[in-house]
Amino acid sequence: MSRNDIIRTKGMVKRYLLGGQEPKIKIGEDIRAIPQELLIKDETQVLALRGVDILIRNGEYVAIMGPSGSGKSTMLSILGCLDRPTSGEYFLGGENVATMTDDELSEIRGRRIGFIFQSYNLISQLTVIENIQVPLFYQGKDLSETWDRCVELADLVGLADRQEHRPNQLSGGQQQRVAIARSLANDPLMILADEPTGNLDSSTGQEILDLIDRLNADGKTILLVTHDNAVAKRAHRVIHMKDGLIDREVNNRQPTTAS
Amino acid sequence: MNRLTSLSSGTANRLFSVVRLGIKSLLLHKLRSGLTMLGIIFGVCSVIVMLAIGEGASFEAQESIKKLGSENIIIRSLKPPEESQDSGGNRSFELVYGLTYDDGARIQTTVPGVRYVLPMRILRENVRFDQFQVPCQIIGTTPIYPFIAGADVVRGRFLCTIDDRHQQNICAITVGLARRLFPYQDPLTKAVKVNGVYYRVVGLIREKNSADQRSQAGDMEGEPLDNNVYIPLNTSRSRMGELITKRLSSGYGMEAERVELHQITVQMQDTEFVEVAESQIKALLDRFHDKNDYEVIVPLQLLRQAERTKRIFNIVLGSIAAISLLVGGIGIMNIMLATVTERTREIGVRRALGARKRDITTQFLVETIVLSIGGGIIGILVGITVPFLITHLTEMQTIITFWSVLLAFGISGAVGIAFGIYPASTAAELDPIEALRHE
Ligand SMILES: Nc1ncnc2c1ncn2[C@@H]1O[C@H](COP(=O)(O)OP(=O)(O)OP(=O)(O)O)[C@@H](O)[C@H]1O
Ligand SMILES: [Mg+2]
Numbered sequence: 001m002s003r004n005d006i007i008r009t010k011g012m013v014k015r016y017l018l019g020g021q022e023p024k025i026k027i028g029e030d031i032r033a034i035p036q037e038l039l040i041k042d043e044t045q046v047l048a049l050r051g052v053d054i055l056i057r058n059g060e061y062v063a064i065m066g067p068s069g070s071g072k073s074t075m076l077s078i079l080g081c082l083d084r085p086t087s088g089e090y091f092l093g094g095e096n097v098a099t100m101t102d103d104e105l106s107e108i109r110g111r112r113i114g115f116i117f118q119s120y121n122l123i124s125q126l127t128v129i130e131n132i133q134v135p136l137f138y139q140g141k142d143l144s145e146t147w148d149r150c151v152e153l154a155d156l157v158g159l160a161d162r163q164e165h166r167p168n169q170l171s172g173g174q175q176q177r178v179a180i181a182r183s184l185a186n187d188p189l190m191i192l193a194d195e196p197t198g199n200l201d202s203s204t205g206q207e208i209l210d211l212i213d214r215l216n217a218d219g220k221t222i223l224l225v226t227h228d229n230a231v232a233k234r235a236h237r238v239i240h241m242k243d244g245l246i247d248r249e250v251n252n253r254q255p256t257t258a259s
Numbered sequence: 260m261n262r263l264t265s266l267s268s269g270t271a272n273r274l275f276s277v278v279r280l281g282i283k284s285l286l287l288h289k290l291r292s293g294l295t296m297l298g299i300i301f302g303v304c305s306v307i308v309m310l311a312i313g314e315g316a317s318f319e320a321q322e323s324i325k326k327l328g329s330e331n332i333i334i335r336s337l338k339p340p341e342e343s344q345d346s347g348g349n350r351s352f353e354l355v356y357g358l359t360y361d362d363g364a365r366i367q368t369t370v371p372g373v374r375y376v377l378p379m380r381i382l383r384e385n386v387r388f389d390q391f392q393v394p395c396q397i398i399g400t401t402p403i404y405p406f407i408a409g410a411d412v413v414r415g416r417f418l419c420t421i422d423d424r425h426q427q428n429i430c431a432i433t434v435g436l437a438r439r440l441f442p443y444q445d446p447l448t449k450a451v452k453v454n455g456v457y458y459r460v461v462g463l464i465r466e467k468n469s470a471d472q473r474s475q476a477g478d479m480e481g482e483p484l485d486n487n488v489y490i491p492l493n494t495s496r497s498r499m500g501e502l503i504t505k506r507l508s509s510g511y512g513m514e515a516e517r518v519e520l521h522q523i524t525v526q527m528q529d530t531e532f533v534e535v536a537e538s539q540i541k542a543l544l545d546r547f548h549d550k551n552d553y554e555v556i557v558p559l560q561l562l563r564q565a566e567r568t569k570r571i572f573n574i575v576l577g578s579i580a581a582i583s584l585l586v587g588g589i590g591i592m593n594i595m596l597a598t599v600t601e602r603t604r605e606i607g608v609r610r611a612l613g614a615r616k617r618d619i620t621t622q623f624l625v626e627t628i629v630l631s632i633g634g635g636i637i638g639i640l641v642g643i644t645v646p647f648l649i650t651h652l653t654e655m656q657t658i659i660t661f662w663s664v665l666l667a668f669g670i671s672g673a674v675g676i677a678f679g680i681y682p683a684s685t686a687a688e689l690d691p692i693e694a695l696r697h698e
Contacts, residue, residue, distance in 0.1 A: 082691045103615050110613015121608045125283050138613035143276055
């Protein structure tokens with residue numbers, strides 16, 4: 001494994017058991033071979049991921065596409081250390097996440113991953129700067145020392161004049177900018193975004209995507225889930241998923257960049 | 260060393276930020292937080308107020324008992340109840356009852372551990388000087404009275420043995436009476452007139468026990484001890500006689516009673532003799548009294564009983580207050596559970612951004628504790644004010660003890676922790692992904 005690899009997974013499976021019953025189909029080596037029709041009939045379990053191998057290098061910009069229910073969000077949750085795979089391997093920056101404890105997962109999320117959500121997910125009782133500070137707080141940083149950095153980040157996403165505002169005083173686009181600044185606070189290994197423009201109109205969405213392009217140009221690794229081909233065109237590489245498997249990968253030779 | 264101090268100041272800073280965050284979150288719903296606090300405020304307030312009232316009441320009771328003297332046994336003459344019924348229609352009936360001189364002598368000689376026996380005859384008469392006239396208690400007693408009843412000789416002297424032996428017409432009077440009878444003269448050079456007999460004033464006495472009321476001549480009401488005339492017991496016997504006649508309250512005829520002594524106070528050498536002596540005295544008196552014409556009061560027992568009563572009182576009040584705190588705590592828990600549900604998504608976000616389970620627990624626990632201790636502080640402030648108002652408005656004595664405030668504060672903190680842990684751990688155990696998906 002090269003030091004340049006940020007994410008490497010092998011045979012990653014995620015199974016949701018339903019109703020607490022013993023699953024009919026056991027997870028084995030040949031899970032990819034089980035036909036989808038058989039899985040759909042199985043009312044005891046959902047196999048959201050059926051053995052996914054992914055390799056993502058430092059500085060890459062990768063988009064994940066696929067029909068609804070194909071396992072995109074499930075995969076992003078596991079890659080973001082919010083969940084552990086049922087089986088298979090997942091190495092993040094050389095560390096095996098599949099065997100980590102809950103506290104270790106929390107720590108690695110706070111230290112190495114930046115999240116951008118479709119619905120912004122800012123904390124309503126905190127101001128813009130305080131929201132950007134949250135990941136630093138959980139890293140045990142003294143908040144008075146990190147203030148300047150957070151102001152810089154607010155400046156970077158174009159909210160220098162909104163520092164003391166609360167989320168409900170901001171537009172959707174502005175809230176998403178705060179979320180982007182927040183995802184950068186810990187200087188993470190990579191940024192995970194699940195449909196970051198899904199709640200925004202197209203021109204505001206463009207602005208957000210331009211901002212993300214800029215982060216990538218500055219060297220941040222980006223992993224982004226989208227349904228929109230225009231969004232995916234900005235990425236270096238597009239991973240298409242289907243029924244919990246990687247269907248195909250397409251390299252973009254000429255990604256459209258921010259104008 | 261340097262790193263250690265910076266580490267601990269960092270922890271303090273962190274705790275401070277968590278507390279500030281808690282206050283911020285609570286201020287987001289001011290009405291809700293206020294109403295939730297109200298339960299704790301009432302609880303804490305009632306703990307302090309009830310304990311203050313209880314403490315005040317028992318203090319009053321104990322003080323008045325202590326004044327009677329814990330090594331004393333007090334025996335009082337009682338008008339036997341059956342006889343007083345049918346004597347109403349009988350005009351010339353002479354009722355004989357009560358303690359006798361012999362009773363006093365027998366107690367002195369037979370009961371072990373007795374230091375003093377103080378006999379008292381208490382009659383009610385008008386006392387005159389010049390144009391002034393004051394209704395008084397004429398107390399015939401012996402020279403040891405001041406030591407046992409705890410009275411001070413302010414000027415002059417009290418009665419002495421020679422006065423008693425020679426049945427001198429002398430008296431000591433209380434300071435209050437002196438002020439009423441002798442507004443202009445020096446009382447020590449004058450004599451007061453009771454029933455046509457003059458008694459020379461030899462001393463001024465201040466009773467420590469002036470609020471206490473003493474029964475006399477079968478009359479349970481009694482005057483305040485402030486208007487007292489003390490004369491030698493033998494003088495009282497020879498000048499006033501044993502027979503007391505008074506007009507019946509119904510207005511027909513006279514009622515006559517023959518009472519030798521109205522009260523005998525027995526002072527023991529030590530409190531440890533009191534309980535044995537009590538039963539010996541009762542046995543002794545029973546042998547010579549076929550009527551139920553006396554009562555025995557043991558201040559020590561009253562004191563113990565008052566202490567027992569106080570303990571029970573405190574337990575009852577404490578339980579009531581504890582129940583109200585419990586209700587307050589349940590209110591807090593209820594609101595915190597609702598808050599956790601309402602803020603599920605915030606919890607998910609925090610978890611995604613690196614919060615460990617225990618960070619979430621701390622956050623919600625601190626919020627609950629801020630709520631309950633905030634309520635506790637307000638409750639203490641109100642609880643300290645209310646007893647003052649009660650004392651001011653009702654003249655009921657209240658005592659706020661430091662430990663009751665401490666207890667109330669401690670309980671409010673404990674309530675916060677006890678009822679905060681469950682909601683906080685519920686919050687921490689939420690699955691981050693499901694929490695993030697929560698609407
Ligand atoms: N907690 C869960 N319990 C049971 N099944 C689940 C759970 N979470 C996801 N699934 C199932 O796993 C599959 C993949 O879900 P996922 O959310 O990853 O889809 P997706 O690709 O993100 O779809 P969309 O584009 O609509 O967001 C779906 O069939 C879904 O029903
Ligand atoms: Mg999804």
